[in-house]
Structures are given as C-alpha cells and as structure tokens.
Amino acid sequence: MAADATDLPADVIAAARTDAANRPAASLPAWADRLIWTVLWKIVAVGLAVAAGLWAIGQLSHFLGLLGIALFFALAMIPGVEALTRRFGMRRGAAVGIIYLAALLVVVLLVVVLIPGIVRFAQEVSSAAAVWFEHLNTWWEGMFGSPLLDQGDATDETSALAKLVQQWASGALGAVSSGIGAVFNLMTIAMFAFYLAADWPRVMRAVMSRMPPERQRVFKWVATTSIEQTGGYFYSRLLLASVCGGLGFVAMLIVGLDLVYALPLAMFMGFVSTFIPFIGTYLGAALPILITLAVVGVANAIGLLVWVLIYQQLENYALSPKLSSKTMELNGAVAFGGAIAGGALAGPMGAFMALPIAALITAIIKNTGRTYAVIDEEVAADEEPVEEPDEPGALRRGLTRIGSLFRRPRD
Structure with a gap:
C-alpha cells in the first residue's frame, strides 16, 4: 500500500494536501x-x-366559565353551610340542600309573582304611552313655552316605546320559559356548586396534600380570605337588595303607583341598585321615577325622588358601613375599575363577580411581599394604621356578624 501511495502523481498529492489544509x-x-x-x-x-x-x-x-361561576357561588354558600352545621349539627350536604331549597322557593315565588306583573306592566305601558307623552308635552310647554314633541313625533315615539316594551316583556318571558341551553348551564353550575360546597374540607385536603407545609399555610390563608370576601359580599348584597326593594315597594305604593307597577319596579330597583356598583343606585331609581312621573304626576315623582335620596344616605351611612364595609375591604377606585373590567370580560356576571375577586387580589397584595417604611414625613403622616394579621380583622368581624343571622337568640 505504501508503494501504491508513492506512485500517485505529484499534482494529486498536492491537491489532497491543500484540501486537508482548508478543511475545518x-x-x-x-x-x-x-x-x-x-x-x-x-x-x-x-x-x-x-x-x-x-x-x-x-x-x-x-x-x-361555568366551573368558575360554580366556584364563586360555592364560596358564597360556605359561610351559610358552616353556620348551619355549627348551629344544628347537620351534615354539610344537608345544609347545602336547605340553602338550595330556600333559593328554589324564592325563585318560584318571584316567577309566580313577577311574570303576571311583567305582562300587565307591558300592557299598561303600551296602552297608556300616548297619554304619558301628552302629559309630558303639556308639562314641558308650560315650563318652557313650546312643546317637546309635535303630534307626529309623539305618535312615532309612542309606537316605538310600545314596541320596545312589548319586545322587552317577550324577551323576559322567553328567557324564563324557554332555553334548553340555559337550563343545562344552570344545572351544571348548581351541581358543581353543590359538590364544592358540600365537600369543601375534602377538596382542601386533596389540594393541600400536594403542597409543602409553608405553601399549605399560604394556600389556606388565600382560601379562607376568598370565602370571607365572596360570602360576605354575597350575603351583604342580598340583604341590601331585600331592604332596598322592600322599602322601595312601600314608597311606590305611598306615592300612588298601582301594584302592577310597584312590584316589578321595586324588584328591579333593589337588584340593580345593589348588585351594580356605584351607578346602580341611579339606574335603579331612574326607571321608577320616570314611570311615576308618567303615570301619577310630577309631585308624586318628586316625592319618590326625595325618598330615593333619603334612602341613599341611609344606605351609605348606616346600612353599608355595618354590612358591606365590614365584609369587604376595597378601595373605591379599585372597585369601580374591577367592575368595569369584569363587565368587559364576562358581561353582567363578570361585573357581579368582580368586586370580591378584586378584594381578594387586594388582600393578597397587601399581605404578601416585602414592604418598607415610608421616609417622607408628610406622606407617612397620612398613612392609616394597619391591623396586625393575628388579630381578627374587619373581614372576620363582618362574617361573624352575618353568621349571627343564622343563630337562635339566647334567652
């Protein structure tokens, strides 16, 4: 082989050596x-x-999304479930069943009472719309010297209003009486909420068993805070809605509204003013005042407006501080922004769920991470004192106050 290699031509050997030199x-x-x-x-x-x-x-x-809504309602039910189990010694499943039965009775009562009211309300508005516009035009002309609408425009507006009310009534009745998909969604939410609320200790054990001890404490605190925020918010809003709707119903009867108007308007006012943050009070009161103005008269509408203003002050300075502020610590700007964000992401249900979620996030931010002392004296002087974490805070005090509603008074 060596002899063969030496017999290669010199140019071939030179080319091989050049290629080897250029190779990596x-x-x-x-x-x-x-x-x-x-x-x-x-x-x-x-x-x-x-x-x-x-x-x-x-x-x-x-x-x-349905599972998230079910978790929200399960967290809202847990304070009531625990109160029933402590007070009467019943099983958690039975306590959830009692809450479901009470909710079902309320819904059936509302449907039985509200559906005929909605039908009669739509009929009355459709038949009386022309008279309302005539009264409004007369009042406007007496105040400002010229009619608000001429006869043709008034007729067109009357027809449009009657059509709108009839469509709204038909939509409301259709939403209640039809919709297999809506029924399936409702049953899905109810089923998952039932199992989550009834087996919440087991769910907590299953989740925490996968965590190290230090993370278990953090998770337990987050879960407890979620229950306090969600349950306190739900029960306090429910109480405020009942008070607002009940007093509003009485006020509407006093100013002269018929039962066919007062009942659905009072329910609308109680729900909207309580569960829609900030602007809900004005939205809930606007429609009853306008209906009172059209049906009864200016003086009666002014009387209802005065009652709304008085009740608003009563709610702001007496009812809400004893219920809402004790169950949910949340800055007003954060609450408003959270409601807008929740409504943009998930519609009315998102706006409804946004406040306790925002309060939970705020509580987590306040109680986690590292904080430092403020060195500016002017800024530090305006700082509010912070409660110690081992002392019972406003959330627990408010939850205890709401839980006392389930206890039998002692002799």
Missing part, C-alpha cells in the same frame, strides 16, 4: 450533535403541547 480543524463531537437534536425535538414537543393546550382551553372555555 475538527467537527462537532457526537454528544453535542445528539444534544442539539434533543433540544430541537423538545422545543417542537413543547410548542405542540402549548398549541394543543390552547386549543383545548378554547374548546372548554364555556365549561371552564
């Missing part, structure tokens, strides 16, 4: 090549897994 010094080792391919395959696998996860979330978004 060394190629990648085998382990580096395997590492590169392994990393590339892992990147592709992670990308496919993320894409599959996003696709699954998109497909399950409706179900996940």
